[in-house]
Amino acid sequence: xxxxxxxxxxxxxxxxxxxxxxxxxxxxxxxxxxxxxxxxxxxxxxxxxxxxxxxxxxxxxxxxxxxxxxxxxxxxxxxxxxxxxxxxxxxxxxxxxxxxxxxxxxxxxxxxxxxxxxxxxxxxxxxxxxxxxxx
Numbered sequence: 001x002x003x004x005x006x007x008x009x010x011x012x013x014x015x016x017x018x019x020x021x022x023x024x025x026x027x028x029x030x031x032x033x034x035x036x037x038x039x040x041x042x043x044x045x046x047x048x049x050x051x052x053x054x055x056x057x058x059x060x061x062x063x064x065x066x067x068x069x070x071x072x073x074x075x076x077x078x079x080x081x082x083x084x085x086x087x088x089x090x091x092x093x094x095x096x097x098x099x100x101x102x103x104x105x106x107x108x109x110x111x112x113x114x115x116x117x118x119x120x121x122x123x124x125x126x127x128x129x130x131x132x133x134x135x
Contacts, residue, residue: 028070
C-alpha cells in the first residue's frame with residue numbers, strides 16, 4: 001500500500017479498471033486468522049477505492065495451491081476452506097461496494113476485448129428497476 005500511495009501523486013487520471021490480487025501469501029502464515037485477514041483485505045480495498053474513486057476494482061480470486069506457506073498439516077484442507085471462504089467474502093464485499101466482479105483473471109487476449117470477457121466466473125448482475133420478486 002505505501003507504494004500505491006506514493007504513485008498516486010504521479011497519476012493524473014484514474015485508471016478505468018484495477019485488478020487486485022491479494023491474500024494468497026498470507027493464508028496459513030502465523031498469526032493470521034481468516035477473520036483478521038479478511039479485515040485487512042477489506043481495509044486495503046477501501047483505501048484503494050478512496051485513492052482512485054473513479055476506478056472500478058476487480059478482485060482476482062485467491063487460487064488453490066498444493067502447498068501453502070506455513071502449512072503444518074499433511075493436507076491443506078483447512079487452508080483450502082479458508083481460501084474459498086475469503087473468496088466468497090470478498091465477492092460479497094465488492095458486490096456491496098458496487099464494483100465490477102470477482103473471479104480468476106485470465107491472461108489478457110492479444111487484442112482489445114470487452115471488459116466482460118475478463119470477468120470469467122462471477123459477474124455482478126446489472127441493477128434493474130423491476131421488483132426482485134413478482135408474485
